[in-house]
Amino acid sequence: MRQANLKLFAIILGSLSGVFLYIQYVTHNEFMFHLAAIPIEVLTVLFIAQRFFENVQNQEKRRRLMYIKSYLFRAELSDLYIMDFLALETPVITMARMKHSTLEELKQIRESAVNVKYKSLEALESVVDEYVNAQHVWHDLMERAITYDFEDVFQNMIELLHFVHDVKVFRDKNQGKLFGSEASENEMIRLKVENVLGDGIRSFLDYAIELKEKQPKMYLNMMTDYELAWNEATLIP
Numbered sequence: 001m002r003q004a005n006l007k008l009f010a011i012i013l014g015s016l017s018g019v020f021l022y023i024q025y026v027t028h029n030e031f032m033f034h035l036a037a038i039p040i041e042v043l044t045v046l047f048i049a050q051r052f053f054e055n056v057q058n059q060e061k062r063r064r065l066m067y068i069k070s071y072l073f074r075a076e077l078s079d080l081y082i083m084d085f086l087a088l089e090t091p092v093i094t095m096a097r098m099k100h101s102t103l104e105e106l107k108q109i110r111e112s113a114v115n116v117k118y119k120s121l122e123a124l125e126s127v128v129d130e131y132v133n134a135q136h137v138w139h140d141l142m143e144r145a146i147t148y149d150f151e152d153v154f155q156n157m158i159e160l161l162h163f164v165h166d167v168k169v170f171r172d173k174n175q176g177k178l179f180g181s182e183a184s185e186n187e188m189i190r191l192k193v194e195n196v197l198g199d200g201i202r203s204f205l206d207y208a209i210e211l212k213e214k215q216p217k218m219y220l221n222m223m224t225d226y227e228l229a230w231n232e233a234t235l236i237p
Contacts, residue, residue, distance in 0.1 A: 079229075084127045
């Protein structure tokens, strides 16, 4: 039942209950109390049913989002995450390690990524480049978040698009200067870069944990792809 229809029905049932109570007040007929309770009971059942179906729909939407992410992480965002993990100084996280980790070990890796540190400004800049290159992905995910009413995903994508915009504006005004070097000199920019890039690492690990729990075969396929991409990126035969 649509939300607007449910509200209208609630008003009708509430009014009907009020009519019965008024009749009881005028006539002192105790039976009217029982009649007044019926619309309230019906309304309660409707609200419970509505909440149940909303939960079912949200679970289905989340399941679909998981599959959408599977494509994006394996295709559109593969280079970004490989570059991001390679650029880390701490914690040291390899795709081979993740692929062969148990669920508990994955959760420990996630805990170790609460604070991340990059090897150098150049390494950080290479990751920033990938975030800029992935602008179309963030926009696509924002559109999907609007369609499926995922407020958390929508807010994350808005933050990423703002970040990409800030990087582009900075580079236009400061030809040849690293955005990472500006972050090292500007506390506000540094915190923003650390939050965006760190959240990227953590979101990947959160998704890996979700896949490991709910779709272990899909997890293995994704991590196999990432391990191959990692080996190519590091020139390991």
